[in-house]
Every structure is written in C-alpha cells, then in structure tokens.
Amino acid sequence: MEKETLLKRLADASRASDGKQIELVYIEDRTALSRFAENVIHQNIEQADHRILARVSLGDRVGLAVGNAVEPEAITGTVQKATEIAENQNSDPDFPGFIASPVAPPAPSAYSSATAGFSADQRATAIKTAVEACSKAGLMASGLFKIETKTVAVVNSPGTAQYFAETAAEFSLTASDDTAAAAGWATGYQRDVDKLNATQVIDTAVQKAVASRNPRPYPPGEYTVILEPAAVGQLLLFLGFLGFGGGSFASGRSFMARQMGQLITGENITIIEDPFAPEMAGMPFDYEGVPKKRVVLIENGIAKGVVFDRLNAKKAGMESTGHALPPDNSFGPYPRNMAISAGTIPFKEVIATTREGVLITHFWYLNYLNPRRVQMTGTTLDGTFLIKDGKIAHPIINMRATPALLEMFGRVEAIADERIVYPQFNSVMLVPGMKITGFALGEDTDEG
Amino acid sequence: MSDSLIEKSGAAAVDLAKISGVTYADCRVVHQTEEQISVRNGATETLSRAESIGLGVRVLVDGCWGFASSAELTPESATELRDHAVEIARASGKLAGERVNLEPVRGVVASYRTPIVKNPFEIPLKEKLDFAGHLDALLRAQEGLNQTSVAMSFERERRFFFSSEGSKIDQEIFRSGAGMTAGIGGGHGNAVERSYPTSGGQYETAGYELLERLQLEAGIDKIAEEARALMQAPECPQKTCTLVLSGDLVSLQVHESIGHPLELDRVYGSERNFSGTSFATPDHLGKLRYGSELVNVSADPTAAGGLGSFAFDDEGMPAKNSPLIVNGLLVGYLTSRETAPRIGAVSNASMRAKSWAYLPLIRMTNIVLAPGDKTLKQMIAETDDGIYIQTPTTWSIDDRRENFQLGGEIGWLITGGKLGAVVKNPVYSGNTVEFWNSCDAIGTAAEYRIWGTPSCGKGQPGQTIATGQGTAPARFTNVKIGG
Numbered sequence: 001m002e003k004e005t006l007l008k009r010l011a012d013a014s015r016a017s018d019g020k021q022i023e024l025v026y027i028e029d030r031t032a033l034s035r036f037a038e039n040v041i042h043q044n045i046e047q048a049d050h051r052i053l054a055r056v057s058l059g060d061r062v063g064l065a066v067g068n069a070v071e072p073e074a075i076t077g078t079v080q081k082a083t084e085i086a087e088n089q090n091s092d093p094d095f096p097g098f099i100a101s102p103v104a105p106p107a108p109s110a111y112s113s114a115t116a117g118f119s120a121d122q123r124a125t126a127i128k129t130a131v132e133a134c135s136k137a138g139l140m141a142s143g144l145f146k147i148e149t150k151t152v153a154v155v156n157s158p159g160t161a162q163y164f165a166e167t168a169a170e171f172s173l174t175a176s177d178d179t180a181a182a183a184g185w186a187t188g189y190q191r192d193v194d195k196l197n198a199t200q201v202i203d204t205a206v207q208k209a210v211a212s213r214n215p216r217p218y219p220p221g222e223y224t225v226i227l228e229p230a231a232v233g234q235l236l237l238f239l240g241f242l243g244f245g246g247g248s249f250a251s252g253r254s255f256m257a258r259q260m261g262q263l264i265t266g267e268n269i270t271i272i273e274d275p276f277a278p279e280m281a282g283m284p285f286d287y288e289g290v291p292k293k294r295v296v297l298i299e300n301g302i303a304k305g306v307v308f309d310r311l312n313a314k315k316a317g318m319e320s321t322g323h324a325l326p327p328d329n330s331f332g333p334y335p336r337n338m339a340i341s342a343g344t345i346p347f348k349e350v351i352a353t354t355r356e357g358v359l360i361t362h363f364w365y366l367n368y369l370n371p372r373r374v375q376m377t378g379t380t381l382d383g384t385f386l387i388k389d390g391k392i393a394h395p396i397i398n399m400r401a402t403p404a405l406l407e408m409f410g411r412v413e414a415i416a417d418e419r420i421v422y423p424q425f426n427s428v429m430l431v432p433g434m435k436i437t438g439f440a441l442g443e444d445t446d447e448g
Numbered sequence: 449m450s451d452s453l454i455e456k457s458g459a460a461a462v463d464l465a466k467i468s469g470v471t472y473a474d475c476r477v478v479h480q481t482e483e484q485i486s487v488r489n490g491a492t493e494t495l496s497r498a499e500s501i502g503l504g505v506r507v508l509v510d511g512c513w514g515f516a517s518s519a520e521l522t523p524e525s526a527t528e529l530r531d532h533a534v535e536i537a538r539a540s541g542k543l544a545g546e547r548v549n550l551e552p553v554r555g556v557v558a559s560y561r562t563p564i565v566k567n568p569f570e571i572p573l574k575e576k577l578d579f580a581g582h583l584d585a586l587l588r589a590q591e592g593l594n595q596t597s598v599a600m601s602f603e604r605e606r607r608f609f610f611s612s613e614g615s616k617i618d619q620e621i622f623r624s625g626a627g628m629t630a631g632i633g634g635g636h637g638n639a640v641e642r643s644y645p646t647s648g649g650q651y652e653t654a655g656y657e658l659l660e661r662l663q664l665e666a667g668i669d670k671i672a673e674e675a676r677a678l679m680q681a682p683e684c685p686q687k688t689c690t691l692v693l694s695g696d697l698v699s700l701q702v703h704e705s706i707g708h709p710l711e712l713d714r715v716y717g718s719e720r721n722f723s724g725t726s727f728a729t730p731d732h733l734g735k736l737r738y739g740s741e742l743v744n745v746s747a748d749p750t751a752a753g754g755l756g757s758f759a760f761d762d763e764g765m766p767a768k769n770s771p772l773i774v775n776g777l778l779v780g781y782l783t784s785r786e787t788a789p790r791i792g793a794v795s796n797a798s799m800r801a802k803s804w805a806y807l808p809l810i811r812m813t814n815i816v817l818a819p820g821d822k823t824l825k826q827m828i829a830e831t832d833d834g835i836y837i838q839t840p841t842t843w844s845i846d847d848r849r850e851n852f853q854l855g856g857e858i859g860w861l862i863t864g865g866k867l868g869a870v871v872k873n874p875v876y877s878g879n880t881v882e883f884w885n886s887c888d889a890i891g892t893a894a895e896y897r898i899w900g901t902p903s904c905g906k907g908q909p910g911q912t913i914a915t916g917q918g919t920a921p922a923r924f925t926n927v928k929i930g931g
Contacts, residue, residue: 031909037717040545044536045515047805047909049502066498068519085495088574090581092491120514120539128543142720144908174721185721251489251595252633330486330494364724367844369855369931370683370873372638377844377853377875377931400844400851400877402931443877445851 001028001070001151003163010155013075016056021098022079023156025053025287025326026070030116030149034123037142039131044120053287053327056082057097061089064327096310100159104284104291107164112192115167116149123147126171126198133202134175139182139209143173147193152283160289166281169193170423171201174382175209182215182395184208185361185382187230189423191281208361208383215395217444218386224357224413225439226350226387231362232340233422233431235376236271238366239405240335240427242374244273244297246312246323247332255374255406259303265409267301268343273323273335279421280428282337285322292322295335301410309333339430343415347433350414352390354435359385359392363401375404379445400442411437449479449501449521451618458610460523461505461530470534472508472550474611476762477501477521478804481569485576486599487584493597495577502804505530509537511547517805550785551794555614556766560759562622563752564655568602571656576600580626583664587630590672592679595631595639599649600624600659601902607762615764623755623914624658625651625900630671632679640678640872642671642857646696647839651900651914652753674858677870684859684874686930690834691876692827692923695891697856698817699899699917700840705880706738706745707812707915709849710772711798711906712781712791714810723906724847727880728778730791736778739884744818745773747782749797754814754916755900761797762808770796772815776885782810802911809907814898816918820890824921827889834862835929837874845880853877859929876929883924891920 001009006026014022028050035043052075053066063085067078123145134141147169154162169190176183186204190196227235248254255264273295275282285291288310296304308316309324312332323333351359358380366378379398386393414435422429454477461475479501486493503526504517514537516529568576580598587596602624609617627649633639643649644667652658693701708714709726717725728736739745749757749767759767763785772780781791782798787810799808828836837856845852859874860867896918903912 033908034540035718035721035908036543037720038545039543041540041543042513042718043515043807043907044513044540045517045807046532046536047504047515047517049500049517049519049805051500062495064494064496066496066500068500068502081497085497085573088572088577089495090492090577094491120536121542124539124542131543140717142717144721146908172721176720253595253639328484328494328496328498364847365844367842369842369844369853369875372873375931377842379844379846379851381847398846400846400853443851445846445848 006153007155007161007163009072009075010153011161013072013079014155014157016157019059021057021157023055023098026153027051027326028151032120032147033144034120034127035144036127038140039135041124041127052078054078054082055327056086057095058086060091060093060095061086062092062095063089066328094311094314096314098156098158101289101291104162107281107284109278110166110191110281112167115147115169115191115193118147118169118193129198130173130202133206137206137210139175139177139206141173141175146170154285154287154289156289162285162289164283166283167191169196171196171198173201173205175205177213182209182213183382184212189421211385211392212383212395215397218396218399220442222438222440224354224435224437226354226357226359226435227433228361229420229431229433230422231360232434233424233429234363234366235403235405236338236340236429236431237424237427238376240338242371244306245332245334246306246308246316249306250312250315254306256303256306262303263301264303264406265298265301266412268412268415269298269301269409270341271298272296272339273307273337274339275337277337277339277430279430280337282428286324287326288324290320290322290324295321297335307333307335336427340432342417342419342432344417345414347416347418350416350433350435351387354387354390357387358396358441359387369402373404374406375402377402397444399444402440402442408436408439413437453521454608456523457503457521457526458608461503461526462610462612464612467534470507470509472612473505473530474609474764475503475505475526476801476804477503477608479606480803481604483602485580486597487580488597489595490584490588492577500803503529504801504804504806505533506807507533507537508548508550509534510541511549512537512540512544513548514540515807548786551789553613555611556764557616558760559618561620562653564622566656568624568656569604583628586665586668587628590630590668592632592676593630593672595633596629598628600626609760609762609764611764617760617764619759621653621758622655623651624654624656625649625902626659626662626664628664630675632675640675642675643839644671646899647841647857651755651902653755653757654753678858678872681870681872684871684930688926688928690831690923690925691927691929692831692834692836693921694838695895695897695919695921696899697837697840698919698922700843700854702815702817702917702919703812703901703915704843704845705849705852707815710781711810712783712787715781716787719906722908724849727848727850732778733791734777734779737776737885738773738778738881739776740887741775742820742890743773743776743884743887746771746816747796747798747813748816749813751814751816751898751916751918754898754918755902755914756813756916761799762801763795763799765795765797767797782812784810800913802913806911809911811906811913812904812915814916814918817890819893819896819920821892822889823892824895827921827923828862828867829865831862832864835874836860836862836867837876842875850880852880873931874929875931876927878927886925886927887922888925889923891922896920
C-alpha cells in the first residue's frame with residue numbers, strides 16, 4: 001500500500017473522542033527465501049502478511065486487538081474489538097497514555113528497490129555459485145538466501161504518524177563434508193542486495209571447511225580465545241536480553257540495576273545502541289511512534305544507560321528512548337541495533353599476536369546457564385581452531401563454552417578494527433572480533 | 449470468512465487442470481484466533497485477542513517444491529498464488545537433486561474437532577482476567593515474594609486442507625493453558641523463581657476445563673515456600689552422581705534429545721545451516737541402542753489432550769501412534785511423505801506448519817516415553833548419593849543433538865535415600881545415548897502426564913509450534929551435575 005494511502009487510512013480509523021485514545025500499528029512483511037541443503041534447494045518460499053495491532057485506551061484501561069485484514073472496515077472492526085477488551089480491562093495507574101510524537105527523520109538507506117525486486121531465479125543463481133564452489137572443494141553446501149521487505153506505520157489519535165520501509169538481503173552458507181566433522185560457515189547481510197559480497201561469504205565458508213578437516217580433541221580448560229565477530233554478536237545479543245532493556249531494569253532483574261556509573265566490564269568496552277549507524281540503518285522510531293535515541297549502554301566499561309519504552313520509563317522515572325517492541329510483545333523495550341566500538345588492530349593481527357589460543361567462528365544453541373553470573377552455555381561450531389605462535393596449528397573438535405558475560409568482557413585483551421553487520425533474532429548488530437583471556441571451554445562434542 | 453469462500457479458494461488453488469508439469473498441489477487455509485491474558489505484580493501485563501487468516505499453497509513441479517502464501521483469500525488470488533508457487537518451484541529446479549516423487553495417496557474427506565467441555569472463547573474475558581488477578585493476588589500475599597506472574601492463553605485454529613489428490617479436511621483445534629511464577633528478586637541479578645504447574649505453564653489441546661483441572665490455587669503455597677528456600681540455598685555442587693528428574697524435566701530431555709534428533713528431515717541435513725543435524729542417521733535404524741531396555745518411545749498425535757494432537761497433519765496424512773524406540777532400540781523416525789520412503793516407510797503424519805503463512809516441516813507431535821514401574825518415592829529411596837531436579841529452566845544441546853546441558857529451577861541433594869538440602873541453579877550434562885542408556889527407572893502410569901511445549905522452534909523463517917511430551921519422573925546413573 002502507498003505511504004499516503006496507508007497513513008490516511010490509519011488516521012481515519014484512529015480518530016477518537018470522549019477520553020478514548022487509539023493507537024494503530026501496521027506491520028507488512030514479505031519474506032522470499034530459498035533454503036538449500038546438501039547442494040539442493042529444498043525449501044523455496046515467498047510469504048506475505050500484514051497486521052494491524054490496535055490499542056485502545058479508555059482512561060487507564062487498555063485493550064489490544066490484532067487482525068490481518070487491512071480494508072478500512074476491517075481496521076474499524078479491530079479497533080472495536082480492542083475497545084471491547086479495554087472495557088473488560090482493569091485500571092493501570094502506570095499506563096502513560098498515547099502522545100503525539102514528532103515525525104522521525106527518514107532512513108532512505110534502509111530500503112533498496114533492487115533488494116525488494118530480487119527474484120527466486122536470482123536467488124537460485126547465487127546459490128548455484130555457492131554449490132559449485134563447495135563441490136569443487138569436495139564439500140556440500142547448505143544455507144539460505146533471504147530477501148525481506150517490511151513496512152511499519154504507527155499512527156495514534158493524539159497525532160503521531162510514522163512510516164518506515166526497509167529491505168534486507170541475507171546470505172548464509174555452511175560448507176561441510178559428508179560427516180559434518182569438517183564445516184565452515186559465513187554470512188552476509190545488507191540492506192541493498194547489490195552490496196552483498198556473496199563471493200566473500202562463499203570463500204570464507206569453503207576455506208574454513210577445508211581447514212577444519214580432521215579436527216582433534218582439546219582438553220577442557222580456561223583459554224585465551226579469539227572470537228570472530230559473529231560469536232561476539234551472539235553473546236552481545238544475550239547481554240542485551242539480560243541487562244539493557246528498561247523492563248528488567250525497572251524491576252531490578254537487570255545486571256545494570258543499581259550499577260549505573262560503576263565499572264562492570266573492562267575499560268576497553270563501549271557498547272552503544274545506535275540505530276542511526278549507516279551500516280545498520282535501523283527503524284528511526286519505535287512501535288509507540290516515539291523517535292529513537294542513540295543510547296550509550298556501556299562506556300569505557302562503565303554502566304551508562306538502558307533503553308526504555310513509555311511504560312517502563314514512567315516506572316523508572318525516566319523518558320522513553322524510543323525502544324518499544326510491538327504491543328503484542330510482553331518482553332518490554334529492547335535495543336535492536338547494538339554496536340561495540342571497534343579496536344585499533346586488524347583482525348588478522350589479533351590472531352598473529354596470539355602465542356596460544358582457540359579461534360571460534362561462532363556458537364551453537366546459546367542459552368542461559370546461571371543468570372546471577374550472566375553466564376551462558378553453548379557449543380562452538382563450524383570452524384574451531386588451535387592457534388599457536390600466531391598461526392592456525394590445527395582444527396579442534398567443537399567444545400562446550402560457558403562464558404560469564406560481564407566477567408568475559410572484563411578480560412578482553414584486543415579488539416579488531418573492522419566490524420561486521422550481524423543479524424540475529426530480529427536484531428542487527430555491529431560487532432568486531434576480539435581476543436579474550438580465561439575463557440571456559442568444557443568437554444568436546446566428539447563429532448568425529 | 450465463509451466456509452463456502454474458503455472451499456472455493458482451496459479448490460482453485462489445487463486445480464491443476466490447466467497447467468502443465470505440476471504433479472501435486474496442496475492448499476491450507478487457516479483461521480487462528482488467540483487470546484492472551486497475563487498479570488504481573490498486580491497489574492495486567494497483556495490482555496489481547498489476535499486473529500489471522502490466509503492461505504498457503506505448495507506445489508511440486510518436475511520434482512521440485514515451491515510455496516507461496518498470502519492473506520488475500522479469494523478464488524482468484526488463490527489461483528494467482530498457485531501460479532506464483534509454480535514459478536518458485538521452477539526456480540528450485542535450477543538446483544535440484546533427486547526429484548521428489550510422492551507416492552499417490554487416496555484423497556480424504558473428513559472433519560475433526562478437539563473434544564472440549566468448555567469453549568474458552570465463550571467464557572467472558574472479564575472472568576478470565578479476574579481469575580488471573582485473583583491468583584496473582586494470592587501469590588503476592590505470600591511472604592517474601594516480590595516478582596509474581598500469572599499467564600493464560602487460548603487458541604482456536606480452524607485448519608482446512610485441500611489437495612490435488614482430492615483431499616478436503618476441516619479441523620478445529622483448541623489449545624488452552626495457564627501457569628504462574630513465584631519470584632524473589634534481590635537485585636544484581638540475584639533472583640530465584642518457582643513455577644507451577646511447570647515453567648511457562650501447562651498447555652493441552654483442551655478447553656477452559658483444563659484450568660480447573662490444573663488446580664492452580666493448590667500449587668501456590670508450595671512454590672512460594674520453595675522460592676524462599678532457594679533464596680537461601682547454595683549453588684548446585686559439581687560432581688558425578690545419580691540424577692532423578694521430575695516429569696516436566698524428563699519432558700524437556702525427551703524433546704531435545706529424542707524428539708528433535710529423530711526428525712527425518714533434520715537427519716537428512718535440511719536444517720544443517722540453522723537448526724542442526726542429528727547423530728541418529730538411518731544406518732542406526734534397528735541397530736542403535738538408544739537407551740536402556742526400559743526406554744520405549746513413540747510419536748503419538750492421537751494422544752488425548754496432548755498439545756501436539758490432531759487428526760490429520762498438514763499433508764493430509766491421518767494421525768497414528770508410531771514407535772520410535774522399543775526396549776531401547778531405535779526403530780523409527782518422525783517422517784513426511786517425501787522422507788518416509790527413503791527409509792522404506794510411509795509418513796507417520798508429522799508435517800506441520802505454524803500457520804497458513806508457513807511451509808510445513810517435520811515437527812514433533814506428542815513424543816511419549818512409556819511409563820515404568822517405580823514411583824518417584826521409590827527412586828529417591830533407592831538412591832544413596834544423588835540429586836532430584838524439578839522444572840526446566842535452561843537447555844543447550846549441540847548441533848548433532850548429542851552433547852547437552854540442561855537445568856532446573858530447584859534441586860534437592862539425595863543422601864542415603866532421603867531428600868536433603870535445597871540447591872539453586874541445578875544443571876546437569878551428558879551425551880544423549882550414554883544418558884538414555886543410564887536410565888534405570890521410569891515413573892508409574894499414575895505419575896505420567898503429557899506436558900505441553902507451546903513454542904518449539906525450527907526452520908527459517910522461524911516457526912514456533914506446539915508439541916507434547918508424555919513423561920513420568922525418571923532416574924539416570926553416573927551423571928555429571930553442576931555448571
């Protein structure tokens with residue numbers, strides 16, 4: 001739907017009087033995706049949906065209804081359902097009401113017509129190149145080529161009217177041998193598919209797979225590790241879940257609670273929620289229509305801030321930073337565009353200056369292990385190597401990793417100067433590789 | 449949306465009379481209605497109703513799959529969608545392996561409705577919210593608790609299936625559930641939590657009568673007392689000992705280390721780049737000692753009340769109870785029409801999609817570990833040095849589903865056959881086959897229950913789906929505990 005048509009339709013349906021307020025969130029998703037495994041495209045889909053999320057407040061009683069029909073009368077029907085729900089609702093003295101927010105700055109670089117128009121044939125062609133490269137190296141190719149097009153609009157009765165359109169292209173490749181004992185992985189993500197360096201993804205995955213043949217066991221212990229950017233991104237995501245949301249902060253569950261202004265990681269760690277970083281080009285407003293702010297979360301190791309939506313900001317006596325998730329999500333506000341500040345030396349040099357350590361491509365199935373220690377559990381995957389005297393000595397069998405995140409970010413010895421854009425779980429992050437001492441690696445997964 | 453419009457749209461989508469090269473088509477029209485109610489710390493957190501309707505069309509062209517879905521539900525758009533799916537399938541043909549050739553099945557015309565006593569959508573919203581608020585108030589009245597929550601949800605799914613083989617299936621599935629948590633937060637992340645009936649709540653294919661059956665009020669004193677005990681408890685020690693698991697934790701163990709590794713699409717590598725593979729390759733079929741003689745596991749979408757219960761899967765195959773492990777021996781997999789012939793079998797109706805928008809994948813239905821003959825009390829009494837752990841909190845398992853680490857909300861050390869000190873953050877780890885072979889006791893039928901997992905994840909785009917695991921408490925020897 002055209003921007004003006006959509007905004008008018010939502011504005012018409014959000015007119016309210018008699019102390020009633022209405023907020024309408026429109027989310028249109030189009031996902032075109034080719035998955036391949038064992039050198040064959042086995043799942044090839046295109047799906048399209050649009051949702052209206054209507055919140056109606058009757059004073060401090062709020063109802064939420066969601067529908068996926070967007071004709072004017074259907075939107076009115078969804079608003080009516082939300083009104084009926086609000087009528088059954090209890091009072092919530094913390095409800096901050098809906099407000100008129102200024103129009104957020106446009107983010108034209110978030111949308112690419114080349115990406116939006118990328119066809120199933122084009123996806124297949126790109127995948128074929130990957131399969132041929134893998135076959136040449138005696139490997140099998142598995143992965144995906146995904147194209148996403150999304151439109152979000154937020155309109156409310158006080159007068160907010162926000163609109164954002166974005167595209168994303170993602171290419172992920174696992175190159176592996178028959179037994180999967182040797183495997184290499186790489187990924188690429190860009191708003192504009194024309195900027196996606198598929199060749200680099202293919203070369204990296206293939207080289208890693210070849211280098212990871214015949215992995216050897218390595219004893220459990222605490223080691224110096226070199227985390228590639230994706231591995232850092234995976235851990236950062238969980239750090240965000242556990243600590244940087246205003247919901248867990250307001251309730252005291254966050255590790256940031258009562259720690260503001262304190263040194264909680266090494267002084268070389270700065271983490272910023274930065275939706276305006278051109279590499280990420282995040283949505284410039286949140287799902288309450290509040291323009292996003294850049295928020296310094298940790299600066300030189302010191303706890304500086306968390307992100308808020310309007311409800312949790314009110315509870316904490318703060319202002320919204322524009323980080324509300326869609327209203328059907330009860331997690332609370334979350335930073336979806338975190339960036340770790342880059343270091344000063346190339347990643348290659350991080351490896352070259354390591355006398356002995358373990359190089360980790362990324363992790364598999366991370367989950368919380370001990371929330372009090374902000375500790376995770378997961379295994380290494382798709383390329384784990386022993387580094388000796390600055391060079392890869394040999395591949396090692398994947399091992400279980402159990403890092404306690406704040407302690408881990410307190411032992412970062414080096415940070416690389418280049419960062420990658422890394423998407424995961426509806427977040428897009430900007431992360432460098434890094435070297436960390438005293439990293440716990442447990443028993444191997446004995447895949448051989 | 450009228451049934452007549454749905455029927456016309458479905459028929460149009462699978463009409464292959466005027467297109468060439470398409471050997472098969474199916475269409476699912478799904479109308480989902482969901483209600484979410486949650487109260488946290490005395491305030492309503494969620495009160496919402498969501499509806500979604502649309503259709504997904506899957507086609508097989510020259511042995512290659514294509515799929516397209518849309519919220520536009522008319523016969524004309526269904527035809528366009530089918531044609532678009534055909535285009536996509538032709539693109540798949542650029543990188544085809546062995547051509548998919550479905551053995552024809554006879555079309556089925558049938559209907560099914562979850563047997564329910566009380567339609568949850570006919571219970572007034574206010575009554576349900578008041579009940580959640582009442583439970584939360586009872587929790588908050590307990591000494592020491594400062595983080596409380598109560599959540600319930602209800603889902604009705606009208607699911608139509610049409611195929612070019614003549615199937616027309618109409619199913620109406622109801623899912624209901626509720627749960628609550630008693631927490632104490634002491635700042636700096638020092639927090640403990642106990643849940644009832646289990647973490648995330650208990651969910652079944654059932655109506656509102658389930659909430660009465662769960663006897664939620666009766667669980668409050670116990671979880672409050674245990675939360676207070678946890679706040680003072682030491683961390684779980686690190687050692688190797690006998691492990692006794694509650695039924696809900698056995699459910700998680702079954703889900704992660706038996707259900708997932710026996711999904712045959714995963715076994716053949718379809719999830720290698722995302723959800724992982726499996727150690728349990730078909731060369732192990734009929735040979736692998738997956739567990740001890742006590743371990744008997746089946747996939748049973750016909751189990752009454754199981755969250756993964758239905759009459760037909762999303763390929764129109766009839767639900768049936770299929771053995772996976774018999775007396776410890778691996779004998780079967782969760783299969784689809786495409787994968788089953790590769791092991792000389794026919795589909796056991798395991799293909800399911802999150803909604804109309806998604807492609808069906810092989811998913812767990814209800815994975816049932818048959819009960820044994822020892823009560824939980826007997827298992828503990830016979831244990832000299834061990835730990836009893838209840839209620840899942842964390843899980844991680846490697847990409848081949850072998851090396852795992854799982855944890856529970858609360859543990860009790862067992863010494864000389866008696867439960868002793870409470871420990872917090874109890875975790876344990878092991879290797880799938882070694883672990884199940886160390887199983888030396890399974891609880892009785894009286895302690896057996898089908899636990900519901902409302903949101904098991906798999907696939908890209910990510911699909912969460914409801915599964916069930918039928919389990920009783922169980923005991924395992926020589927297990928490593930502690931983080």
